[in-house]
Amino acid sequence: MSSEPGPGLGLGLPFLPGCAFRDPMKTSFHRSQTLGYKNGFAFPRLPTVGIGRERLYVNQLSQAELDEISNKRPTLTYGRAKQAPPSSFIPAHVALDKKILKFDAYFQEDVPLSAEEHYRIRQVGIYYYLEDDSMSVIEPVVQNSGLPQGRLIRRHRVPKNDRGDHYHWKDLNRGMNITMYGRTYRIVDCDPFTQVFLESQGIELNPPEKMVFDPYTELRRMPMRKYITPSDFDQLKQFLTYDKQVLRFYATWDDTNSMFGENRPYIIHYYLADDTVEVREVYKQNDGRDPFPILIKRQRLPKTFVDKKKTFPSCVLEISDQEVLEWYTAKDFAVGKSTTLLGRTFFIYDCDEFTRNFYRDKFGITDFQPVEIIDKKPLEKVPQESPNPEDRKRRFILSYFLSNDMISIYEPPVRNSGIIGGKYLGKTRVAKPGSTTENAMYYEPSDLTIGSTIEVFGHRFVITDADEYVLNYMESNAESFPAATLQSLRDHFRPRQVVKETANSDIPMLGTHKQELDELIVQVQEEMKLHKYLNNKNIREAFLQCDKDGSGILDQAKFLALCNSLSVPTDAILLNKLIDLCSCGEDKINYRDFLRAFPS
Structure with a gap:
């Protein structure tokens, strides 16, 4: 008996008890692989061996036989048809490489915090990559737009819904809306390649739409029309002719009519190159003034405005030719005359030699007699009494x-x-x-x-x-202070009390009024305990600082304003009654009686 069973041995014997035996030659019992790889791509194949690497003979065809059967054609009248060559396999990432569908779209963005625009239109390009069905959205960058532009959605497969589906090129068309990540884009057109591709796939394209532009951006692009007649005056010629030529005038500003005013000397420079003026101060040694050499910086000075009644803040804003009817020129400066520059009147009493020659040649002026300036007598010196008399x-x-x-x-x-x-x-x-x-x-x-x-x-x-509160406090706590201290305060305040009683003799202080005031103060103190936010110490100090002369009397308006700043509830019924009792007539309040309700 041969060691290898015949072809029918393994197939003829059934697997029954007593009829099965184990072949010791079999060492491999795994199933054969039915998948293979060719040129880097997987493809199925039929197994040639079974478990134990036994060859399979039933319904087994070779690859050549399978290819022959698949390419077999019926015999025609004129013989067998020519066998068609097998079509070559091209993967999608090779066939559709660098093939991109491009759509023109826009989306509308709200602008809630702007008074000039309520919404903004932003144009974008939607790109669909056929090789892997990914998409991206890119906004063209506009210079100085102030918006984060560029790639709005990076390239990836964009989700279409919550079920896990993604957008496909079959979902894109002209004249439609597409929502990606909560933002709706309106597709208005596409490029020629996209149109040809979609039509070749049997998709009927909608007619293109016009692109919508941002109205605010278009408004800013409109040029401002300015109709300015060119001047016949040649400023370049003036600069080249009079560069570095300056007229110098010696002037004074008499400010003695105002408090602490004086007659101070100045030098006025007029620059012929651009008709600008500057005023410089003249300092003397130990004159006690800070070294600020320029009073008016170099600038064109207005002489007459277009409308004097019109309020124009010339101190903070630049003055243009539209607001000024006439500017200062060299004709406005002359020796022996006064000129007003920015509200100050300067008297010109002399000039230098170059200025004399310029006026003599330009305007024919020959009188340059300087004016003598007489200083006012200084105030008499006050003799010093001590090292620190002040x-x-x-x-x-x-x-x-x-x-x-x-x-x-x-x-x-x-x-x-x-x-x-x-x-x-x-x-x-x-x-x-x-x-x-x-x-x-x-x-x-x-x-x-x-x-x-x-x-x-x-x-x-x-x-x-001292304050009367000091006397009142010491009298109420007399056991804590020496008798001499308390007596000195009583002796100091006794004449003042006599004067007040004499002045108010027509309105005597009745015993019932004082008793009513004392009872009301006790009630107010009980009510103020509920207002724990009040600081009695700060209230007393504020009133004492507000009373400059120490009279103990304040105006009613100032008294109420101070109570309001200290959050004192003056609208309470008891406090209103206390304020009325503390009134001294003629809108005056005796705040010291009022402060008795706020003990420190």
């Missing part, structure tokens, strides 16, 4: 803070005093003279008596007056 008239406001025993000093600004007012000393604890680091002694409220001297870092301050 300190004798300086007034300060000293505030003592009971919460932390700190002192602050404020100097009210005095106009034309030569001293900058404001905060003189910030809140700090001030040590007494003779205080040392081992035994530090600081000023206390008992030291602040009328007429006492407070030495603050080498400067001495004499207490000349």
Whole structure:
């Protein structure tokens, strides 16, 4: 018996119990591959062997037999037909390489924050790449458009819907809308290649539409028509003839009629090359002025405006020929005459030699007699009394803070005093003279008596007056202050109270009125506890700073404005009643009685 079974051995024996046996020659039991590769492309093929690499003989044809059967034609009358050569296979990325469909389209974009345009039309090109069915949208770049232009949608397969479909070239046509990523594009036309390709595929194209342009862009492209008659005057000839030739005049500006005014000298330069004027100041050594040499920079100066009644901010805007009827020229300057330049009147009393020769040759003027300028007598010098005589008239406001025993000093600004007012000393604890680091002694409220001297870092301050609130506070807390301090304040305020009572003798303060005021203040204090945002300390300081003369009386309008700035609820019923009780007549308010409702 042969070791290899015959062709029918393996096929004739059924796989039954006792009839099956294992062939020891079989070592491979996998199925044969039915796919192959040719020139880089996959194609199917029929298996030639089965499991165990047994050859298959049933219905097995070779590749040559299959090719012969596929190309076999019926026999004609004149013999067998010629066998047609097999068609060559060309992949899509080769056949459709660099073949692109191009559509002209536009989309409308809203412009919500512009008063000149409500919408904007932006033209784009839609490109469809046939080799891989991808698309891209590109907007042509316009210079100085201010918009991010260029590639709006990068090249990829664009989704068509939520089901996973993508746009195909069969979905594109002229005269239709296409929505990509929430933006709708209107296709108006295509290029000739696209038209030929779509028609060759049996697609009927819609008629082309006209491209829509942006109305705002078209409006800006319209040229502004200007009808300006050319001037007969040759400015280039003037520049070449009079370049570096300047007329110089010596003038004064008399400002003695105004406060702190004086008669100051100036030099006026007139540039013949372009008819411009500049005014330069004349400085003397140790004249006490800042070195700003130019009063009026070089420019054309207007002499007569077209309409003097028309308000024109010439100090901030440039003046053109349309607003000026006549400009200053060389004829407007002469020795012994005055000229007004930008609101200042200058008197010309002399000029230099070049200016004399120019006027003599150009205008025939021969009289250049200079005018003598007589200075006014200076004010008599005030003899000095001390190294710092100005300190004798300086007034300060000293505030003592009971919460932390700190002192602050404020100097009210005095106009034309030569001293900058404001905060003189910030809140700090001030040590007494003779205080040392081992035994530090600081000023206390008992030291602040009328007429006492407070030495603050080498400067001495004499207490000349106080606020009535100080007296009221010390009287209400008499056990915390020395009797001498309290008595000095009472002696200081007694004459003032007598004067007030004498002045208001026709309107006496009744006992019932005072009792009513005290009861109302208690009620207001209870109500103000609900307004926790109020700062009584800031309210008191604001009123004290507003009272410059320390009279304790404020105008009703200023009083209400100050309450409004401090968020004091003056519209409350109790506060309105308190303000009425604090009224002194003639729209005056005694704010010190009002401040009793806001204890610190």
